[in-house]
Amino acid sequence: MAQKSWMYAVLEAVQHEMQQDPAMTWIFELTPPVASNPGKPVINLETEFGRKRVVNTGIDENWMASAVLGAGLSGSKSATYIPYQGALIPFEVIQNVAGKLRLMTGGKASMPVVWVIEMTGQTPGFAGQHSCYEEDSYYMHIPGVRTVIPSTPYDAKGLMHAALRSPDPVVYLYPAGLRTLTEEVPDEPYEVPLNKAAVRMEGSDLTIVSSGGGMPGVLEAAETLKADGMGVEVIDLRTLKEMDTDTLVNSVGKTKRLLTVDQSYYTLCPGAEVIARVVENVDGVKVKRVAFPDAPPPASPEMFLWMRPDAQNVVEAARGLV
Amino acid sequence: MAQKSWMYAVLEAVQHEMQQDPAMTWIFELTPPVASNPGKPVINLETEFGRKRVVNTGIDENWMASAVLGAGLSGSKSATYIPYQGALIPFEVIQNVAGKLRLMTGGKASMPVVWVIEMTGQTPGFAGQHSCYEEDSYYMHIPGVRTVIPSTPYDAKGLMHAALRSPDPVVYLYPAGLRTLTEEVPDEPYEVPLNKAAVRMEGSDLTIVSSGGGMPGVLEAAETLKADGMGVEVIDLRTLKEMDTDTLVNSVGKTKRLLTVDQSYYTLCPGAEVIARVVENVDGVKVKRVAFPDAPPPASPEMFLWMRPDAQNVVEAARGLV
Amino acid sequence: MKDIDRNLVRMSEEAPSSDSRRNFLKLAAFTGAAVSVARRPAFAVQKEMTFFAKDLSDEKLIDMYRTILKIRWHERTQADEMLTNTEYRGYNHFYAGQEAVATGVCAALRNDGPFEQIDLVYSSHRPSGHAIAKGVDIPTMVAEMDFRATGMNGGYGAEMHISDPSVGFIGADGMIGPAPVIASGSAFAMRARGSDQVAVVFAGDGNYAAPHFHSTLNNARLLDLPLIYVCENNLYHQYAHYRLSCPHDDIASAAAAYGIPAVTVDGQDVVQVYNAAKDAVDRARAGEGPTFIEAKTYRYYNHWGAPGAEAGKLGAFGYDPLAITSFRPERELRAWMQRDPVDISRAILVDWGVLEEQAALDMEDEIKAEIREAFDWALAQPLCKPEDGLKHVFAEGAVAARQFG
């Protein structure tokens, strides 16, 4: 147990799984699988496991994504780290091959594969291609692939263990804006389940649902609202596919008020699915949805920061609901 | 005016626009832009406009999609016809370049571009890659691109004219299962607006919302329900981006009951967005969602036809709601 | 045009039957004499490598001949089902004409043993020949292609997704593009885990234009992957000649540009194909990296065949007049038919004294009966249960039905 950064926690999990399984491979492009943490040994997968198992490739994210799929099909557990610039280049092969292959082969295809896909964390200043946060919706619609999106170093490690041990292919979204988070993370391996949301705060007046990069702002807002006397229940989706409907329905069954918060574009943001699932199951719910507008993020920090949902937006939307 | 098939109606529009604009180009791969119709001259864009403007390419849908974008940026109106097997290969360049470019250039990029993208029509027997109907959701989440999905030959022609005349890039989804539809279609050019849903039947007990390949089943079900005395309002979304919220909200404001029907996978199907928009604006709505399960379509017709939403499913879901 | 119409009529006069493996070849006999030598396909000169095949046991050589016959008769029998059996629902992308390619390549591979030791084959949208050559169970494959619950893949995949990892047949892929890249990923993993396995991908000439072609070859070369890329150049992709989307006469030249050993062989001659494959496999197992084999070949039938076809209509399944009139010259097809892989392989066995002519013909009857039996068994298998469509989305459990609202 020690205070660990996000990346250190994640690479601890990867390192452990690679030590357990001498066939496991890791493919990267820009980001060497190296992490250090105060008081802990440096993790460097490339030097520890050698360049046959840990490969640095050219700028070809489709090859990276397809190669780990092929590795998995040949019986080797395999993972790759796709930088945010190439976040949707692997989309087609995941959507059209990986997601469908198990069913299409009547269960014969084996795909112990993890795609770690960076999300930008909606950094201001870079515009469109370098600031967007839309991957969650796209990957989440794909059947046959589990899509997870941790929001804390603890979950990041536990979900990585679970993803690498799962026989199902997993899209592991990494909201890179959270890279500066640190928290107490056990040294030992442990799993966070691939199908359970987390209730981050309990309350009975209002349910707020978010995930990934949206969580810090939501938690900040929830503290403010709580200080005001509002009973806020905060749910971190954590796994987008399959979505944990029970936790959502139980919470809103109690609060009857639902606020979803996404950094993804409004139309078909994950919150749309949350709302649809809840109102199919609970009557008389009042809902609101906070999201990024249906516009590519502009570069100008003035424009961008105004558009990106923040704690203040959440506080105001919550007050409007309750 | 004459009874026209879907493809004839569409190619009439394309032919007209190409006659008007000598710079306009068309890129295809498998499906030659040829259509005939009883009592009408054969349309063959390749012979009429020559092989410099109408090009048959190799199997490289990303080139096709990117090439028309480049053509548009250089000032030439341009369209391409992507077969359903490659339906999501153009996804990345549309999502990450075309959709973002206008905003990222502060309005300077000009993109008079249309991607006609075939959807399979969910044909039984082919499984996963050749039977899926998921494109609607993926394309619909993209900002900066208009996504339309006609369900009749009349709309197909009118939306094609509107798409080709629009300065915005348009994803024009073509539910190929509807290729056998014919109806009266004017010979003259006309536009169907890129942002208006169509009310196909009026009623005050229940609103059913669907689009594209889902429409024939919905209309069939609506006739059955009407014969039973139910007041069904049927809305054909027609344009997924931007979605015509007003028409939806007005209708459900009246009926207070909403049934969405999609052939797309349940999670984040277009219906999820319909439901979310409606319940954000109308209180006390009862909702149900009919969709393809979150499973890739299996080949076996027994399995597939049971899973694909049909008129009977719609009738029963409607009865459960009212 | 006239000629073709006449032929069509002639074809439709013949009742389709499985009496002769070559009933669709009869036309060739009429016109064969007219085919000039100059029109016959020319192949890049190949080094004399027949020693590989010449060293094989009689048994192995006979096995190759039997495999070719199995592929041919599977198809012939299936085409007859399509033409005559109104209950039959399977479709196929025909492989007839190309049998020697799959057979020669797979004969050079390790096809049984534990999964971690056998060689893996990635196939295309035209998979049945590759599957049979790799050694899948034919009756269950036939059942799969007719959507049966006891089919090789439980009726979930059908033709374009048949898969049987137990013999290293990773499977078909209906898409043009991804399979070679994915196969290179298998080769990458094999090398990473120190295995001497080989990954093979069969891909048509159409795959050349796909961007994945570059990724596959570039990474195979850079990482010295044990990948064998078998390009089945049957000159056309669906409706267009490959030269319309490829600047090379030999697609192998494109691969050679990456520094990958690349060879062009006569795909009608199973011995040439085997020798090239054996060479490639030896190199890959020795850690010497990838090989590109371009087999020039030809498909006799339409791009694909579907049930309910009517004999003679749209050439079902002799010629495809649509394709021929627009793209494939009739005489080109006829010329290729005279270099039939079945005939060539039989002639080699007889020539090498491995088999008497009569024994070879008896063997064909045997195979024909065996395939007929496979169809009889397969078409009596149970259909799928609707609810099972919700299974196999993930490794465990089933997803929820959503079509009921």
Next chain:
Amino acid sequence: MKDIDRNLVRMSEEAPSSDSRRNFLKLAAFTGAAVSVARRPAFAVQKEMTFFAKDLSDEKLIDMYRTILKIRWHERTQADEMLTNTEYRGYNHFYAGQEAVATGVCAALRNDGPFEQIDLVYSSHRPSGHAIAKGVDIPTMVAEMDFRATGMNGGYGAEMHISDPSVGFIGADGMIGPAPVIASGSAFAMRARGSDQVAVVFAGDGNYAAPHFHSTLNNARLLDLPLIYVCENNLYHQYAHYRLSCPHDDIASAAAAYGIPAVTVDGQDVVQVYNAAKDAVDRARAGEGPTFIEAKTYRYYNHWGAPGAEAGKLGAFGYDPLAITSFRPERELRAWMQRDPVDISRAILVDWGVLEEQAALDMEDEIKAEIREAFDWALAQPLCKPEDGLKHVFAEGAVAARQFG
């Protein structure tokens, strides 16, 4: 390691200033003598083509020199802003060292006139040099890079998305892969409408590995497109040498394999670059199809630079020790610095009697002042209005705010 640390210290002792275009070059002077000839970059022999440049007017030649200086001083001034002005927010992917490539290429293009007649340039994530060479307005570009409402793109795009179609600068693209394919689409449209325009794409060596490389070259060749692919091979993509992802010494060989005329030039010599480009443009305008130009070059600075950098820390912006220690040998950088494109172009002008040495140096002062003025103007421009972020999604109107729920 030691050496680098020592250099870093030395660098941080020097207050950053814009006094000298080459203050980051000083290091080279210390060690230059140690660089052996064998370590200097070798270039494929190029045909003597200097006649093109030699035929140019004095004015045009001086213009090229001025363009090189503008690019260099834009960067030098911006780097100083990053190091000293805490209010400054712009970032950049530095182009210093590569100036002759953009300059030589764009000098061969048609850069003014109606949009339907000018040549179009597609740039990369490293766009400012290309933009200046193509003729964009520098003050508004500077304003754009600092997110100003009156910037070239209204503050919407900033560095990686600068665009000004009015001079044919279609724009930057932060992604590796798509730009060349899209550029080939422009070339396709030009050919379709019978225009004699040319489309040019600048792409780094990193683009070679992207699958789009194949699509671009294959289709350019098949359709004989008026496309000029300028590969700026600065030996590295971000953190890795290009030979780790490319089997060719000259990336031009990869293009030649498609049958595309391909040439490798010394990217530090504006005349060599211009000549190759002129040849390519002539060919394209004559309907003779695409050309691939590989310019061997080098970037002096880090992969990119951001505001708030501290002089000497992480080499801002002399060397990038992170990059150097892991990837770029220090001496390689120093060797390249001795073949500085500014020096080479000035030497040519003086040698050809176009300009006196002193006049050339005076010109540099002039340009320096002009750029300083551009920054002064730009950094006094208004910031963007938040609500404007909802505009320019579609050609008309604005989308709805959604962040308020």
